[in-house]
Amino acid sequence: MAEIIRGGRAEADRFSVWRPPAGVEGQIPPPGPVLVPLAHWLAGAETLQGRRDTGVWLAPDDDPLALAPWIDGLAVVAVDFPKFTDGRGYSSAYLLRNRLGYRGELRAIGDVLPDQLAYLKRVGFDAFALRPDKKPAQALAAMGAFSEAYQGSTDQPLPVFRRGERPGPAEWKR
């Protein structure tokens, strides 16, 4: 069973990600806890909703707002990063958390690497399916790279200027 990073540690992951070949109609996801593509969810939400442990994963060009009708009932939503340099998923996460008010598990899947975890966490991801060749310990360390943030995002909606008085400049170090 694959591992997922969640709550500050790596643990066994029950969910599988179902990636059906494109263009084939009427496919049924495998049994057990599974994440299905948004298009499948939208096409068969009634039947899929009846199944326990079914979540949705979004491709970079999927519109996260399409999940609005089901957002309160979903236990897991995943955002896929086919390439870690494709940053659309960061905005998808922001919109799920802030526009739809999604409070369930939001996981990053795909090309998820330790050095991106700090930003992924800030925009609202709370579970990370690391690419299998990467070490969870490294990812957990990288997640805490910054102890402060200037701007608001999901994990800290207030920008630094709304979080109390700034301490003022320190001595110039020559």
Place this chain on the structure above:
Amino acid sequence: MYRYDTIDRTLVNERVAQYRDQLARHLAGDLSEDEFRPLRLQNGLYIQKHAPMLRVAIPYGMLSSVQLRRLADIARRYDRGYGHFTTRQNIQYNWPRLEDSAHMLAELAEVEMHAIQTSGNCVRNISSDEYAGIAPDEIVDPRPLCEILRQWSTFHPEFAYLPRKFKIAVNGAHEDRAATAFHDIGLTLRRDDSGALVVDVLVGGGMGRTPMIGTVIRHGLPWAHTLAYVEAILRVYNRHGRRDNIYKARIKILLKALGAQEFTRQVEAEFAHLENGPGTLTAEEYRRVAAFFSAPAYESLADHDAAHERELARSQPFARWVGRSVRPHRVPGYRAVVISLKKTGVPPGDATAEQMERVAQWAEHFGFGEIRVSHEQNLILSDVRVRDLHTLWSEARAAGLATANHGLLTDIIACPGGDFCSLANAKSIPIAEAIQRRFDDLDYLHDIGELNINISGCMNSCGHHHVGHIGILGVDKDGEEWYQVSLGGADGSSLSAGRAALGKVIGPSFRAGHMPEVVARLIETYLQARLAEEPFIETVHRLGIAPFKARVYGAPLGEDGHAEETLAHG
């Protein structure tokens, strides 16, 4: 100057530690080149032709003397004793070792500098008016908002992997010295009828392969909404900008594809969710940041200085330098002084460590320890007393830094080009030098008057050739370096008669050795056709390119063997 507090310092130090670890993992083979590339780029590190290149941010062009000394020190210890100031108010080191890059960043952090987001597909260094705070035509000092935007964009978690790079410029003066029309976002600050600070928001300008003048999508945005509005623009771009083709990935292409109206509708719809949210700026924050840019302790002086006038009358070289390099200042008795980095034989924008130290010393001695970097790749001393100008000139002349060519033909903007850059199709620096040598006669140069020549070694347009009155673009023709010439580009500054325009290509490209002659023919055409006091750009706009084209292509350009040889050893 903005000064770091513990929050700024912590963030920059944590960034250095993060990068140090990433570099170590890369060098140990744990982080592949593909995985390391975006990380090093967002720390300013390119891998170039001969060596890595480190691009250090000089936020909105402001430097203290302490910082400039450190830049000199870094040039000496980690590079070959010089640095290159760029058109986006950064400095580049061309010869560092990859292994040293984390040390260099740590040394920068000690003087409150960094190389964060100076490269990569993220929000880059915020650029602005090099005369901010001292220009007589200023309506609003842009620096507080620049610093607020710098902080907002630094490590923005959502916008670090955009489709492409993203450049923001801010202007607060009547004259646009920040080329706002050619940025992904150009913000123009002004006062509305009630005196309130508002922002005109322009989107989708840029140079590169598809040059475009941006479109104002929001007039008179109340200043407190600046961050939210910029966030809305970036979210629309991050989600919908093209990622399938690097040449179509800038926001200008998205704006064009959607049409300005639909693009604006999407931005406004996103902004509606953010308006009056936590990202709304507060008056307290504005005041806090603005306090860093309050005026230094100016003396109360007469604007006229008798001794200075005597020196002007006595010395033609001094008068010439004053005419070109000394710019107006809003405080009587003070001037801004341009230190030209365009001496013939020196790559445009290059300064040695010794020169940087001299400039730092002058900034302390003749001013308040402050230096600006201009997008024309020169340095500016911001607060020099009129009575000190002659002493400064004497010292600058001794240091080889009193070239009286600011705004003239030889004040060439050029990218590092094929000598350094792995993207370049052709060299830029030797072309600049060959043109400078051809126009070495100061009398002739002053007679020609104000003129921009901008040279880029490739379509990425780092040398801003699209907005050069004469623009020169290096192109590759079957493995040989050729140069395409355009006329009539204008960046929107007064030197460009206040308008923004893209240059028009005059025809087939030229060999390197022909370029001085091509420029000479353009100039001869202008000198014959100009009306009294009419600058080059106005003549081009009045006549169009036809007469210039006829002259340049009218007679054979002749053998270029000699010129080629000069270039090869330039």
